[in-house]
Amino acid sequence: MTRTVDWLRRYGALLRAAWLQDLQYRASIVLWLLWGVTEPAVALGIWWAIAADGPVQGYARADFARYFFALMLVNQLTIAWDSWYLDSWIREGELNFRLARPIHPAHEAVAENLAYKARTAGMILVVWLIVAAAWPAVRLPFGAGRWALTAAAVLLAAALRFFISFATGLLAFWTTRATAIMELHAGISLFLSGRLAPLALLPPAVARVAGFLWFPYMLAFPVDLLTGAVHGAALLQGFVGQVVWLAVWVGAYRLAWTRGLRRYGAVGG
C-alpha cells in the first residue's frame, strides 16, 4: 500500500516537472505538432483527389477523411521521441546523473511522454471537434464500448512505440547512428504502419508482410478501431498482436539496457 502511494508521489513530481518544462517550450511544441500533422494532411489531400471519381476499394472520400483525422490523433498519442533523447543522454554523458538518482531513468521518460501527449493530443482533439462541427465527414459515431477498446489499444500502441524507441535509442551504447536506425524504422513504418494509406490499399503481399511484424499494431490497428473498421476475430487478433509484440520489445529493451550499461564508459562530468 505504501509502495503504491510512494510511486504515485514520485510520478506526481515527475509529471509536474515534465509539464512545466513543456510549458516553457509550448511554442516549439506547437511547431512539432504542426509538422506531425502535415504528412497525414498531405496524404489525405492526395487520396481525396484519387477518390474523386468514386470509392477506392470501398474507401470513399469521407472514409479517408475519418481515417487520416484518426491517424493524426492516434499518432500524436503514441509517438515516442525517446531514441533522440537517449542518444544524446548517452553520447553527451547526461545519462550519468540520471543513473545516480534512486529511480530508473525510464520513469522520467514515461512521465515526459504522458505530459507531452496530454498537451498535444488535447490540442488535436479541440481542432478535430471544431472541424467536425463544420464538416460532417470527420464525425465519428458515438459508441462507449468501442471508445473504451480504442483507449486500451492506444495505450498498448503507445507502450509498444515507447519500448521500440527506447530500445533503439539504447543502441547509442554501441553506435553513433542510433537515430539513423530510428529514421530507417520510421521510413518503413510509413507503409507498414498505415501512415500513408489504410493497409487494405497496399499491395496484398506488402500487407501480409506487415501482418507478421509489429508495425500495424503501432498505428493502423488502433486507428481502424477508432473509425470502426475492425470487427470480430480481427479485433481479438489485433489485441493479441499488440500484447505479443509489446512483450518482445520489452525483452529487447531489457537486453539492451543490461548489456549496454555494462559497457558504458561515462563521458562528461
Add this chain to the structure above:
Amino acid sequence: MRIAELQWEVERGGKPGGTTLAMTFRIPQSAIRILVALWRLNVAEELQYRANFVASLLGTTFWIGTALLTLAVFFRHTTRLGDWDYWEVVVLLGVFNTLTGVIEAVLRPGIGRLAGEVKSGGLDLVLAKPVDAQGFVSFRRLDVWRLTDVVLGLTLAGYALHRLGRVPSVVQLAAFGLALAAAVVVVYALWVALMSLAFWFVSVENLSVLFDAVYEGARYPVSAYPGALRFVFVYLIPIAWTTTIPASALTGRLEPGFALVAAAVAGVAFALTRLLWRTALKRYSGASG
C-alpha cells in the same frame, strides 16, 4: 547599442564612394572572395569525414526509394494524379530531391541555425563582421556531401523523362534551367521569411520545422490539391514555384516562356524577403553578455 545600426555603419564605411541605397542587390567582389574562402574551409573539413558521404548516399537512396514506393501505392488506384501521369510525377520528385540537396547542403546548416542564434545572442558575432549579415548567415556553410542529392535528383528527373519518351528541346532545357534557378531562389526566400520570425518569437528554436511542414506539400503537383489549397500554394506560400513549375517546364507541360514568369516571381519573392529581413533585424537588440 543597436547592433543592427552599427552593422550598417560599418558596411557603409567599408565601401569607398559607395552610394548605399535602401535596397541594393549589388554583390561586391569581396563577398565572393569571402564565400569561396568559407566554402573551401567547409569542404576541407567535410573531406575528413568520408563515411558521411556513404551515409548521405545511402540516406538519399533510401529516401528516393520510399518516395517511389509512395507513388506506386497511389498509382495502384489511379492512373493520373492532378492530371499528371506516373513518370511526370517522378520528374517532379527528381526536382524535389534536387532542391532538397540545396536545402540540406547550404540552407539548413546556414540560415537554419538562425533561430538558436537569435535566442542565445550568437548573432552578435555575425553582425559585428563587416559583411552583409543576411548573406553571411545564409551562405556560411556548405555540407558538400549533401550535394549528392542534387546529382541523384537530376538523374532521376532525366530517367523519368526518358521513360516518358520525351527529348526536351534546347529551349525547353533552358526554360527548365531558368525555372529551377527561380525555384532555388523561392526556396531560399521561404527560408528567410520563416526564419525571420525568430526575431519576433525569440523562444522558438525549432522554427526550421515550419519550413519542413510547408515543403511537404511540394512533393506532389499542385493540381492534385483542392482549389483553395492550390491558391495558397501559388500565391501565398509559393511552393508551386519550387517543384511543379520546373517539372512542367521540363516535360513540356508549360510554354517555355513561362519560365520568365517564374523568374519574375523569384525576383519579387527575393525582394520581399530582403525587405522583411531588414525590418526583422531592427528588432534585434543582442542577448549575449
